[in-house]
Amino acid sequence: MKDWPLWEIFIRSKQGLSHKHVGSLHAADAQMAIENARDVYTRRNEGISIWVVEYIHIHASTEDAEAFFDPANDKVYRHPTFYDLPDELRHI
Amino acid sequence: MLASSVPAVQNARFEYLLRLGDDALILSHRLSEWCGHAPVLEQDIALANIALDLLGQARMLLTHAGEVEGAGRSEDDLAYFRTSQQFRNALLVEYPNQDWAYTIVRQFFFDVYHYHLYQALLHSTDTHLAAIAEKALKECTYHLRYSSEWVVRLGDGTPVSHQKMQAAVDELWMYSGELTTPDAIDLAIAADGIGPNLLPIKTLWAEKVTAILTEATLVKPAQTWMQSGGRSGRHTEHLDRLLAEMQHLQRTFPGQVW
Numbered sequence: 001m002k003d004w005p006l007w008e009i010f011i012r013s014k015q016g017l018s019h020k021h022v023g024s025l026h027a028a029d030a031q032m033a034i035e036n037a038r039d040v041y042t043r044r045n046e047g048i049s050i051w052v053v054e055y056i057h058i059h060a061s062t063e064d065a066e067a068f069f070d071p072a073n074d075k076v077y078r079h080p081t082f083y084d085l086p087d088e089l090r091h092i
Numbered sequence: 093m094l095a096s097s098v099p100a101v102q103n104a105r106f107e108y109l110l111r112l113g114d115d116a117l118i119l120s121h122r123l124s125e126w127c128g129h130a131p132v133l134e135q136d137i138a139l140a141n142i143a144l145d146l147l148g149q150a151r152m153l154l155t156h157a158g159e160v161e162g163a164g165r166s167e168d169d170l171a172y173f174r175t176s177q178q179f180r181n182a183l184l185v186e187y188p189n190q191d192w193a194y195t196i197v198r199q200f201f202f203d204v205y206h207y208h209l210y211q212a213l214l215h216s217t218d219t220h221l222a223a224i225a226e227k228a229l230k231e232c233t234y235h236l237r238y239s240s241e242w243v244v245r246l247g248d249g250t251p252v253s254h255q256k257m258q259a260a261v262d263e264l265w266m267y268s269g270e271l272t273t274p275d276a277i278d279l280a281i282a283a284d285g286i287g288p289n290l291l292p293i294k295t296l297w298a299e300k301v302t303a304i305l306t307e308a309t310l311v312k313p314a315q316t317w318m319q320s321g322g323r324s325g326r327h328t329e330h331l332d333r334l335l336a337e338m339q340h341l342q343r344t345f346p347g348q349v350w
Contacts, residue, residue: 031241
């Protein structure tokens with residue numbers, strides 16, 4: 001079992017639109033990972049769709065968060081907040 | 093066996109429901125013994141889930157049995173205050189866990205039977221039993237998938253896993269026949285449409301088991317002699333030890349609740 005890779009698990013709930021990360025587990029292959037995820041992460045009706053991704057295929061940003069993401073902080077013009085919506089569209 | 097030589101069986105329906113309920117109850121208990129001790133965390137949870145499924149089925153079946161008996165016995169009375177001679181589970185399910193291979197083989201042999209049993213019980217003339225079967229079938233479909241896949245993974249695995257699996261198959265084989273070998277009660281129940289004719293299930297069982305064992309590169313034992321006795325209350329020494337643990341608390345403090 002020490003050879004079993006780690007898999008990150010994503011579940012989409014019945015009403016949900018996207019898969020959310022719920023945790024991880026070890027399994028020998030993708031099929032076992034999906035079944036383990038079903039046993040471990042859908043016991044309480046959490047979801048109807050499972051994605052399993054082997055850990056090595058997930059690439060995460062590692063740079064210093066402040067420097068890497070900073071240029072987006074002060075560009076207010078990128079946000080669609082300058083329009084006056086007519087009353088008819090107010091609740092879009 | 094001629095119909096005229098089948099002895100009249102009193103309370104056949106009650107006896108039959110005890111068999112179904114006790115199978116689920118005892119197997120559930122065996123699986124629960126793995127909780128916290130399984131070799132892999134995810135399988136610890138998987139077995140606990142299966143144990144809970146079976147316990148739920150046992151509760152429904154034993155409650156229904158108590159109602160049919162009409163003597164006021166509840167599911168708890170039946171589970172905790174009968175002696176081993178009064179239990180009607182098949183010998184296979186009381187077999188000790190031993191190791192993972194035995195646990196998986198025991199589960200697989202039982203699941204194939206259980207799946208086909210509930211399929212047939214959907215048409216039971218006992219509508220309450222048919223309703224239980226409908227719910228249970230969804231759970232048993234997954235149990236069968238789970239145990240079949242593990243038989244294949246371990247059988248067609250490493251030399252060590254293959255050897256352990258073959259040893260488990262060879263030892264447990266003689267306990268498998270009891271599940272699908274009808275006796276007087278089974279015949280009476282089938283005549284009333286309450287339960288199925290077991291012989292077609294025996295055939296389906298053999299087909300599925302042969303297919304999976306072949307895929308798992310395991311050898312099906314040639315032995316045809318089968319152990320029996322569980323359905324009449326003649327159990328192995330293992331059941332007494334199991335009940336001593338399972339019933340100890342209720343027998344020491346009768347009627348206590350959480």
